[in-house]
Every structure is written in structure tokens, then in C-alpha cells.
Amino acid sequence: MEQLSIFRRELDELDERLMTHLAQRFSICRQVAVYKAETGTPMMQPGRIAAVKAKARARAVANGLSEQFAQELYDAIISEACRLEAAIIEQVKSGSSLVTDSSTN
Numbered sequence: 001m002e003q004l005s006i007f008r009r010e011l012d013e014l015d016e017r018l019m020t021h022l023a024q025r026f027s028i029c030r031q032v033a034v035y036k037a038e039t040g041t042p043m044m045q046p047g048r049i050a051a052v053k054a055k056a057r058a059r060a061v062a063n064g065l066s067e068q069f070a071q072e073l074y075d076a077i078i079s080e081a082c083r084l085e086a087a088i089i090e091q092v093k094s095g096s097s098l099v100t101d102s103s104t105n
Contacts, residue, residue: 025077026084033085037092043085049078 036043053074060070 022077026081029081029084030088033088034092036085037089043082043089052078 033043035041053071056070056074057067060067
């Protein structure tokens with residue numbers, strides 16, 4: 001049972017790092033949203049989305065993970081990024097005070 005505790009602790013540490021990296025990714029997405037709002041760049045960039053998903057699938061396979069898993073994971077990540085971008089772009093356009101932390105809904 002001690003070995004199981006060790007595995008769980010290692011998984012908990014990895015999960016913490018994973019959330020930290022996702023938070024960093026979404027922080028950059030918030031910066032992208034402000035840039036897009038200020039420059040009038042369209043929020044949706046289908047070519048970029050396709051490229052990100054293709055890279056994710058390739059990275060997954062290269063690391064022994066399934067393409068389907070990568071697709072579903074990046075669908076969720078991109079969905080959240082788009083939600084954040086849309087909210088921030090709307091705030092910038094409406095002249096509201098900008099909320100760029102994780103409380104953006």
C-alpha cells in the first residue's frame with residue numbers, strides 16, 4: 001500500500017504542474033484577446049485552431065498517447081480559450097474595466 005501512496009503523491013504533483021501550465025496558457029490567451037480587440041483581429045482563427053489540434057495529435061502519438069485523447073483535450077482547451085477571448089474582447093469593445101484573471105466568466 002505504501003507504493004500506491006507514492007504513486008498518488010507523484011500523480012498529485014504532476015496534476016499541480018499541469019494546472020500551473022494550463023493557467024499560464026490561458027494567461028497568454030488573455031493577452032491575445034486584448035491584442036485582438038485592440039487591433040480588430042477576428043477572434044476566430046480556424047487555420048490556427050486546426051494547426052494547434054494537428055500538433056497536439058502528433059505530439060500525443062509521439063508520446064504514446066491516443067490521437068482521440070489529444071483531440072478531446074484540445075477541444076476543451078480551445079473551447080475555454082475562445083470563451084475567455086470572447087469575454088475579454090466584449091469587455092474591451094464595451095469599454096468596461098478589463099478583467100484578465102481566472103474570474104472572467
